[in-house]
Amino acid sequence: MAFVVSKHPISKQNLIDYGRQKLAHYKVPRQFIQISKMPMNAGGKIQRFKLKKLLKQ
Structure with a gap:
């Protein structure tokens, strides 16, 4: 689980690719x-x- 700070939407696949x-x-x-x-x-x-708290919602 990771929290991403961004004002613009970022796709999950882009985040995974960057992480790899x-x-x-x-x-x-x-x-x-x-x-x-x-x-x-x-x-x-x-x-x-x-x-x-955000995780529980």
């Missing part, structure tokens, strides 16, 4: 969730609990 070029085959995510921006707190850290 840059990563080992077993590290390429099988699923992708596209979001417009990462949820951050005031200190600039990613709020992972909000990303987990």
Whole structure:
């Protein structure tokens, strides 16, 4: 599973192809969730609990 930050839609196959070029085959995510921006707190850290909520929806 990977979260992809993009304002424009990206196809799943394009993401998989890019991952295979840059990563080992077993590290390429099988699923992708596209979001417009990462949820951050005031200190600039990613709020992972909000990303987990997105997974459950």
